[in-house]
Amino acid sequence: MTDAFSISVLERRASAKPRDAAFYQDPYAFYSALHLGTPTFLWEDYGHGCFTGFREVNGLLRDKRFGRQITHVMSREELGWAPPKAHTAAFDLTEKYSLLALEPPAHTRLRTLVNRAFVSRNVEQLRPRIERLANEMIDVLEPQGGTELIKAFAAPIPAIVIAEMIGLPAEMAPQLLNWSNRMVQMYMFGVTHETELDANTASEDFMAHLREVIAARRRQPKEDLLTHMLTADPVDGQKLTEDEVVSTAILLLNAGHEATVHTTGNAVKTILESGLDPQTLFATPEQTEATVEECLRYDAPLHMFTRYALEDVTLDTGEHFRKGETIGLMLGAANRDPKRFAHADTFDPFRTDGQNVSFGAGIHFCIGAPLARIELQTALSTLFKRLPGIRLAGEPRYNNVYHFHGLERLDVTW
Numbered sequence: 001m002t003d004a005f006s007i008s009v010l011e012r013r014a015s016a017k018p019r020d021a022a023f024y025q026d027p028y029a030f031y032s033a034l035h036l037g038t039p040t041f042l043w044e045d046y047g048h049g050c051f052t053g054f055r056e057v058n059g060l061l062r063d064k065r066f067g068r069q070i071t072h073v074m075s076r077e078e079l080g081w082a083p084p085k086a087h088t089a090a091f092d093l094t095e096k097y098s099l100l101a102l103e104p105p106a107h108t109r110l111r112t113l114v115n116r117a118f119v120s121r122n123v124e125q126l127r128p129r130i131e132r133l134a135n136e137m138i139d140v141l142e143p144q145g146g147t148e149l150i151k152a153f154a155a156p157i158p159a160i161v162i163a164e165m166i167g168l169p170a171e172m173a174p175q176l177l178n179w180s181n182r183m184v185q186m187y188m189f190g191v192t193h194e195t196e197l198d199a200n201t202a203s204e205d206f207m208a209h210l211r212e213v214i215a216a217r218r219r220q221p222k223e224d225l226l227t228h229m230l231t232a233d234p235v236d237g238q239k240l241t242e243d244e245v246v247s248t249a250i251l252l253l254n255a256g257h258e259a260t261v262h263t264t265g266n267a268v269k270t271i272l273e274s275g276l277d278p279q280t281l282f283a284t285p286e287q288t289e290a291t292v293e294e295c296l297r298y299d300a301p302l303h304m305f306t307r308y309a310l311e312d313v314t315l316d317t318g319e320h321f322r323k324g325e326t327i328g329l330m331l332g333a334a335n336r337d338p339k340r341f342a343h344a345d346t347f348d349p350f351r352t353d354g355q356n357v358s359f360g361a362g363i364h365f366c367i368g369a370p371l372a373r374i375e376l377q378t379a380l381s382t383l384f385k386r387l388p389g390i391r392l393a394g395e396p397r398y399n400n401v402y403h404f405h406g407l408e409r410l411d412v413t414w
Contacts, residue, residue, distance in 0.1 A: 005030045009037040015044045018189035018402040031333035048326040052333035054340035062362035067103040070308035090203040097247035123371040134382040146413035154264035162256030167224030179206040180254045210246045260372045262301035262406025269396045278384040291349040292376045297356035298347045303332035304403040389414040
C-alpha cells in the first residue's frame with residue numbers, strides 16, 4: 001500500500017483514485033504493482049473489473065462478445081441506468097452516431113464510408129503539409145529561445161491537419177480545440193454538473209457550426225472529407241444522415257488531434273529525460289518509426305478503454321461477466337507488461353519487441369492511426385533537428401484527466 005494506491009492480491013481488488021495527483025502523475029507504479037500481484041482485478045473506485053496484461057487486453061479488444069455499445073441489446077431499465085439527462089442532450093446526440101460507440105452493423109456501415117480517407121497511402125500524401133506546418137511554427141518559436149510546447153507546437157499541428165482534411169479552415173483550429181477540450185471533460189472520472197453543462201454548450205455550438213458548413217457543401221461541394229461523407233455512394237442502401245455526418249465529423253476532429261497532442265508532449269518529455277541523443281533517434285526513416293512506436297508504448301496517450309459484455313461471458317482464465325457488465329482494458333498497463341516486453345519500464349527506441357496497443361485493436365482500432373503516426377514522425381523529427389539544443393525548463397506535469405494521459409504544460413528552452 002502507498003499514498004497513491006492500495007492492492008489486495010488475495011481479494012484481487014485495488015484502489016487508486018483517478019483524480020489524485022499522486023496517482024495520475026505516475027500511474028505506472030500502480031501498474032507495476034498490479035503486474036507483480038494481480039494483473040486482473042476489481043478497481044474499487046470505478047466499480048468494475050480491469051485487465052492489465054498485454055495478451056488479455058489485446059485479446060479482449062478483439063473479442064466480439066464485448067462491445068462499446070450496450071443499449072442495442074439491453075434497455076436502460078434492464079441496466080439499472082437513470083433516464084438520459086435533459087441538460088446533456090446535445091452532447092449525447094454527438095455520441096449517438098459515434099464510431100467509437102457503435103457496434104455492427106451500424107459501425108460497419110459508418111466506418112466503410114469514412115475509412116478510405118484514412119488508409120495509409122492517402123494520409124501519406126499529407127506528410128509534406130505536416131512538415132511545412134512544423135517548420136513554420138519553429139520559424140516563429142526559434143528566436144524566442146523557449147516556449148510552452150503543448151500550446152505552441154503539439155496542439156496546433158494535428159488540429160489544423162484534421163480540420164483541413166474535413167474541410168474547415170486552419171484559422172478555426174483554436175476554436176475547434178476549445179470545443180473539443182470542453183467536450184472531452186465528459187470522459188473524466190467524477191464529472192460535475194457544471195462540466196456537463198459546459199460540455200453540452202460546446203456540443204451545441206460545434207454542431208451548429210458544422211450544420212452551417214454542411215449546408216454550404218450541399219450548395220457547393222469541395223474536395224474534402226465532409227463533401228465525401230455527404231455524397232458517398234450508399235452502403236447497404238443507406239446514405240449518411242446529417243446527424244451521422246455531424247457526429248462523425250466531431251469524432252474525427254476530437255479524436256483526430258487528442259491522442260497526437262498527448263503523444264507529442266509525452267514523447268518530448270520522455271526523450272529529453274532519457275539522456276539519449278535525439279539525433280540518433282531520428283537519424284533514418286526506419287529509426288524514426290521505431291522511436292515513435294516506443295514513445296507510444298512507453299507513455300501511451302490513452303490508458304483505459306471500457307467494454308460491455310454483450311452476453312454472459314466466461315473467459316478461458318475463469319473470470320465470469322454477466323451481460324451488461326463493464327470491463328476496463330488498461331492500455332497503458334498492457335504496454336508495460338513485463339511478460340510481453342523485456343525491461344518493460346525502460347524507454348528503449350532500439351527494441352525489437354515494440355508492438356503496442358495504444359491505438360486499440362479489433363473493429364474499433366483507431367481509424368486515424370496511420371495519420372497520427374505520420375504526424376508524430378514528422379513533427380518530432382523536425383522539432384529535434386531544428387532545435388538540437390532543446391531541453392526541459394521545468395518539471396512537466398500531467399493533466400488531471402485519467403484515462404487520457406497527457407501533459408498540462410511542457411516548458412522547454414534551447
